[in-house]
Amino acid sequence: MTTRIRLCHLYPDQLNIYADRGNIAVFRSRAERRGCELEVVGVGVGEALAPECDLIYLGGGQDREQALIAPDFAKRHDEISAALEDGAALLAVCGGYQLLGRGYRDRTGVEMPGAEILPLETVAGEGRMIGDVSIECELDPGELLTVVGFENHGGRTLLDPGAVPLGRVVHGFGNDGESGFEGCRLGKAIGTYLHGPLLPRNPWLADWLLGQALARTLGEPPELETLDDELEYQAHAVALGRARERGGKFR
Amino acid sequence: MRIPLLISTLIARAAGAVSRLSGKGGGTTLPGRVLNALDASASARLACRIKQGSAIISATNGKTTSAAMAAAILAPRYRLAGNPAGANLSSGVATALLHTRGTDLGLFEVDEAALPRVAEALQPRVLCLGNLFRDQLDRYGELEMLAERWRGVVAGLAPESALIVNEDDPQLAQLARGREGVIRFGIEDTRLGGPLPHAADARYCSNCGVAYDYQLAYVGHLGVYSCPGCGFSRSKPDIWADGITLEGLAGSSFRLHLPQETLTVRLGLPGLYNVYNSLAAAALAQALGARPAEIANGLESTAAAFGRSERIEIGEKELLLLLIKNPTGANEVVRTIVAAGTPKTMVIALNDGIADGQDVSWIWDVDFEPLLGELERLIASGGRAAELALRFKYAGFPESQIELLRSTTEALDRGLELTEEKGELVVCPTYTAMLELQNLLAERGHADPYWQRAARAREESGQTRKPK
DSSP states (O other), X not given: OOOEEEEEEEOTTTSOTTOHHHHXXXXXXXXXXXXXXXXXXXXXXXXXXXXXXXXXXXXXXXXXXXXXXXXXXXXXXXXXHHHHHTTOEEEEETHHHHHTSSEEEOTTSOEEEOOOOSSEEEEEEEEEEEEEEEEEEOSSTTOOEEEEEEEEEEEEEEXXXXXXXXXXXXXXXXXXXXXXXXXXXXXXXXXXXXXXXXXXXXXXXXXXXXXXXXXXXHSSOOOOOOOOOHHHHHHHHHHHXXXXXXXXXXX | OOOOHHHHHHHHHHHHHHHHHTTSOOOSSHHHHHHHHHOTTHHHHHHTTSTTOXXXXXXXXXXXXHHHHHHHHHTTTOOEEEOTTOOOSHHHHHHHHTTOTTOOEEEEEEOTTTHHHHHHHHOOSEEEEOOOOOOOHHHHOOHHHHHHHHHHHHHHSOTTSEEEEETTSHHHHHHHTTXXXXXXXXXXXXXGOBOOOTTOOOOBOTTTOOBOEEEEEEEXXXXXXXXXXXXXXXXXXXXXXXXXXXXXXXXXXXXXXXXSOEEEEEESSOSHHHHHHHHHHHHHHHHTTOOHHHHHHHHHHOOOXXXXXXXXXXXXXXXXXXXXXXXXXXXXXXXHHHHHOOOXXXXXXXXXXXXXXXXXXXXXXXXXXXXXXXXXXXXXXXXXXXXXXXXXXTTTOOGGGEEEEOSHHHHHHHHXXXXXXXXXXXXXXXXXXXXXXXXXXXXXXXXXXHHHHHHHHHHHTXXXXXXX
């Protein structure tokens, strides 16, 4: 098995609001425990994505930080598309997810352009959608997985017709509080509003992404050794309970 | 029809009496909620009755402690009204306003999001802004939105009122620019500075968006900064501390520079963050006429506020309670614990109620890592104990050394069991976990209920007339 995954972490100084380093720590630990080194390359404004990139990560930021990096990110369409075509996997959370679409239109109609990787756009709405969420995903055909997290977003994300959501909302708001969709998936690229951070309490999603990242060089995702995830299951169960008790209601 | 003030205050007080009798709590917020519901203008009308007006302290971190320090300084000079039990929302301030008879100055700590409403009602003669950190994004929204609301408060502040800001926080320094007579405080001791930590918030200039150049940071993003974009930079403060010596959990000493003179202060509260709290209290008291000697005496006599490095004896053992609630505050708690020598056993209790923040992601922005070398056993507690355990697991702490006890009662008992005779157990709870522990300690007779202790502290410092 390949002994290294190269992860490009985009804008670690600006997009880090929801404990994004927790997601990176989970990638690292779960890779290392399978004898695989995780190399993290921070990519800032004006810097190129590292070559031979297996996994791309984009976190969330507050409006000001997001506005600071948006012009740089909007220019990365070709670079990121090329990395995805080369087989890289991608995870984008919250603000990073929004910017992967065509753009973000604020209340005054001003448009912040996106990188146009995912088939979606985001518009500012009335009030924020805040709370615990649970969704049901089918990452591999026939395998239903529950993913839990916390959402806090003012933007409503609208998927283009035919676009594939990451999952179906069970409890919470999701993309727009109305469609019942959460996130978006395009092949090995995932965008989602779920933070918390996302991966510690959803280790199966972390493993799926690690597998997809390894598939870039291996051709297909390898069988990853099972880990003791007792604590992760407990944290998942508590978060799922919270989503059931107090998650936002979509209509 | 407007209900007469006398009637609404009577109903509100009765609600408080019922709340205390039912044993549900100290009635520190319910009467105010009733009052606000009966008459939205009641707080403003009651505040007018305080002869010499009111002073407000707001900050993300340290408002309870700095208000306690300011109260200790001002007690010889004024009969104070206030909210020492930390009920700092509009309802808590309204409750405190029911008990202002015979007082001559109001001293209130106010929640950062509640500040616009409370400042509107109180029309403070002194407004002291201590810091703005990332905290409970699920409740407050983004930090920038809070800063924007604070800008509105400052714009609405009467010209004759005193504005005090922490000059080491660029967001606050910036919102004070353009106003006459602002009093600035800060730390001037570069030996204690370090690089900007992971969880730092104000990295980018609110004027022009360019990243600040940080020469050094003391606590979170509080430090010495300048903006290469627009030239905005930290000014020399009017009131500052240098020559700081940190003495682990025991406290610290520092030189306090006031406009009239410089004195040495020996503080009984630990950490650099309490030096900031002292500066906020000193600046506020100075604006209200306190003399330097009164300031030093008040600071030195301040005991820990409720749950903030508070020590409680349990038989032969001692409990040290250190509240944690957001990345910057928790980082300072960790730094203080490590400086004093990391204990072998610790209890950390993570709840996710509204007062704790329902979004627990903040624990991943706390640098718990410095504890890892010495810590032998972590008792992870609270409703989100598993999440906390994961934070430590993914930091590399062996899972076999983590005990998961969601009940704070069981966690406390297990922690005490593992504490040697005459030893000390360090417990870091989030806000509602701390309330659970305080109630438990009161039930078991180790400590009085917190509202009684707060009321006693207020009486002892002459803040209110003794209740009949």
